[in-house]
Amino acid sequence: MNITQTTQAGTLESNDILVTLKPNPEGTIEIHLQSVVLKQFGKQIKAIILSTLQNHGITSCLCECEDKGALDHVIIARVESAIQRQL
Amino acid sequence: MNRSYLFIPASNAGMILSSMVLDADAIIFDLEDGVALNQKISARTLLQHSLDTLDFLDKTLYVRINNASSDFFLEDVICANHPKVHGVVLPKAEIKSLEACLKVLDPSKTILCLIESALGVIQLPQLCQMSSQVKGLLLGGEDLSADCGVERTQAGHEIDYARKSLVMHAKAFKLMAIDTPFVNIEDHQGLREEVKYVASMGYDAKVAINPRQVHVIHEALKVDPLKFKEAKMIVEAFEKHRTQGIGVFNLNGKMIDEPVYLKAKHLIEKEERRTP
Secondary structure, three states: OEOOOOEEEOOOOOOOEEEEEEOOOOOOEEEEEEEOOHHHHHHHHHHHHHHHHHHOOOOEEEEEEEEOOOOHHHHHHHHHHHHHOOO | OOOEEEEEEOOOHHHHHHHOOOOOOEEEEEOOOOOOHHHHHHHHHHHHHHHHHOOOOOOEEEEEOOOOOOOOHHHHHHHHOOOOOOEEEEOOOOHHHHHHHHHHOOOOOEEEEEEOOHHHHHOHHHHHHOOOOEEEEEEOHHHHHHHHOOOOOOOOHHHHHHHHHHHHHHHHOOOEEEEOOOOOOOOHHHHHHHHHHHHHHOOOEEEEOOHHHHHHHHHHHOOOHHHHHHHHHHHHHHHHHHHOOOOOEEEOOEEEOHHHHHHHHHHHHHHHHHOO
């Protein structure tokens, strides 16, 4: 499944993450992450985002995320909501 | 017995996370009025994942679902059927909405009927008897006054009939009576006075809309230690007299009989159940 429109979920409040999904003309999944804990958990957060996208059959998108210290389940929930808003 | 029910908007990840360490006896995750229309589904998704992941320790968890006539109702109830959830708060509780809820809610879950419409007040006798899943009545003063087209005041005369009717029905059918939120968050003295007032009518608990209200509610619901001590003395003396075949006696100049004994016993039981 390709992302065909821009959708967003989440907030910029503490313990949350703002996820924006956009179409990617390259046809791949590209994740851009800004996080208050980028150095400590950047790889892990990206891995969660990627696996959530893949679990929902996403093969192409530009995923921009601003993380404010969200736990794993919040990241998953926000990515899922952004995907759901594509439908 | 829960003394406080704290509303937490299910759209707020941080508040859901912190709810597990707050002092409230029960948490109501709100999918209804506390969540903007365009965030409803996203809030439910967040709540589902939070319930799956977080340990809410000994908190009693409720979900305020959306109205039975809304598009969100069915999925909200399915979310509330989660094993960690104790039950639902049913908004605009009326016969029709309660029937709809009972059709889809897991039979192990309890229902707190949120009485916030004139019809809901009038239908209290039926609502109390429709299902053993109904365990409590919760007054929604804001929506009720809106439904009646009157201004909501701190004195609360506009919800006086509903408030008294609700507690009387709760007592008659052995349900929890939970009072409406106190919306002036900074006014702790006003909250304290209102809690004491409704407790004197028989209300068991109050809804909090801010964590800072919880402590005030708990303090205001505490029984006066002198009254508690006196109740213990009455119970002890009555049970002693009863073994001697005496049903009425004088204790420190006060006549003690069965109703006085039962009232004292009830006060002790209530206080002991309230003490965490």
